[in-house]
Amino acid sequence: MIIKKVITLGEIMLRLSTQDHKRFVQSEIFDATYGGAEANVAAAMCNYGLQGTFITKVPDNTIGQSAINHLRRYGVDTQFIVKGGNRLGIYFLEPGASLRASQVIYDRAGSSITDFNIDEIDIDAVLEGAQWFHTSGITPALSDQAAALTESVLKAAKAKGIPTSIDINYRKKIWSKEKAAEVLGRICQYVDVCIGADTTLGLEPNENEVIDGRITIAGFKDIFKQMKEKFGFKFMATSLRESHSASDNSFSALVYDGTEFYETKKYEIRIVDRVGTGDSFASGLIYGLVTGMSTQDTAEFAVAASVIKHTIPGDLNHASLNEVLDLMKGEGSVRVQR
Numbered sequence: 001m002i003i004k005k006v007i008t009l010g011e012i013m014l015r016l017s018t019q020d021h022k023r024f025v026q027s028e029i030f031d032a033t034y035g036g037a038e039a040n041v042a043a044a045m046c047n048y049g050l051q052g053t054f055i056t057k058v059p060d061n062t063i064g065q066s067a068i069n070h071l072r073r074y075g076v077d078t079q080f081i082v083k084g085g086n087r088l089g090i091y092f093l094e095p096g097a098s099l100r101a102s103q104v105i106y107d108r109a110g111s112s113i114t115d116f117n118i119d120e121i122d123i124d125a126v127l128e129g130a131q132w133f134h135t136s137g138i139t140p141a142l143s144d145q146a147a148a149l150t151e152s153v154l155k156a157a158k159a160k161g162i163p164t165s166i167d168i169n170y171r172k173k174i175w176s177k178e179k180a181a182e183v184l185g186r187i188c189q190y191v192d193v194c195i196g197a198d199t200t201l202g203l204e205p206n207e208n209e210v211i212d213g214r215i216t217i218a219g220f221k222d223i224f225k226q227m228k229e230k231f232g233f234k235f236m237a238t239s240l241r242e243s244h245s246a247s248d249n250s251f252s253a254l255v256y257d258g259t260e261f262y263e264t265k266k267y268e269i270r271i272v273d274r275v276g277t278g279d280s281f282a283s284g285l286i287y288g289l290v291t292g293m294s295t296q297d298t299a300e301f302a303v304a305a306s307v308i309k310h311t312i313p314g315d316l317n318h319a320s321l322n323e324v325l326d327l328m329k330g331e332g333s334v335r336v337q338r
Contacts, residue, residue: 010038035315085112
């Protein structure tokens with residue numbers, strides 16, 4: 001049996017998080033791990049039995065090698081990771097609790113991926129045998145060079161007939177909405193599947209579809225229709241989160257195939273770690289599409305994968321394929337598995 005190959009492009013970072021929900025100012029010890037949107041997706045593909053291949057650039061030192069080793073531990077193909085540049089990006093996480101929101105501080109300026117040039121990789125070799133290519137809106141936000149790299153790889157994948165996806169993943173701390181709309185508007189012409197239905201692409205819902213500053217389901221459907229008309233995406237998806245507190249959320253999703261809308265079941269979640277849950281949703285969506293699930297099952301699988309990730313510390317989703325399928329089918333149990 002040929003194992004399907006999913007390639008992702010993005011930055012991997014060192015994550016330093018406080019322990020026991022402490023604030024930064026209280027903390028003398030930080031938990032260290034590695035992660036990043038596209039790296040998390042590649043690792044999830046391996047969890048589900050596919051080949052996850054990750055493209056990035058890390059410094060040629062022991063910290064860069066540690067990040068590579070972390071991915072190898074979970075089966076990620078790292079052969080196309082380039083070594084060079086100045087440093088590995090870092091982000092600091094202060095997990096929220098109850099009515100106190102989580103806080104993230106980035107220290108990633110000048111990281112190795114910001115000067116990653118397309119000439120540093122053999123793009124034909126990278127894409128050979130691939131069934132999917134995925135990236136996020138974070139990568140082109142890092143620098144003009146990273147944006148050019150992202151566009152070049154997407155364009156090459158599209159030319160080879162490889163399905164492509166992007167998770168918009170807008171981060172206001174690293175670029176403006178105006179810059180995001182300009183860059184993403186340009187690269188999205190090479191994208192088949194778009195994850196995220198916010199206003200980053202310069203699209204707005206009807207004013208009566210926004211209540212108390214929140215976009216309604218009808219509003220998301222309106223944005224999806226605009227996205228389809230403007231970019232011609234084959235699939236569009238967004239998670240739907242209701243935050244009761246930093247500790248308790250409701251979670252579901254909406255998927256559009258250009259003709260029909262698919263809404264999933266809604267879960268009530270007690271959060272252990274919210275970081276990486278969007279990446280888990282993206283990876284579940286990709287898994288469903290690349291393995292030929294129905295659109296409804298794809299949406300349900302993506303939501304179930306994300307729900308489980310909310311219960312797992314760290315960036316990566318360590319849920320197995322069977323665990324996600326069981327929850328998706330309503331067969332999940334909180335009883336001890338013996």
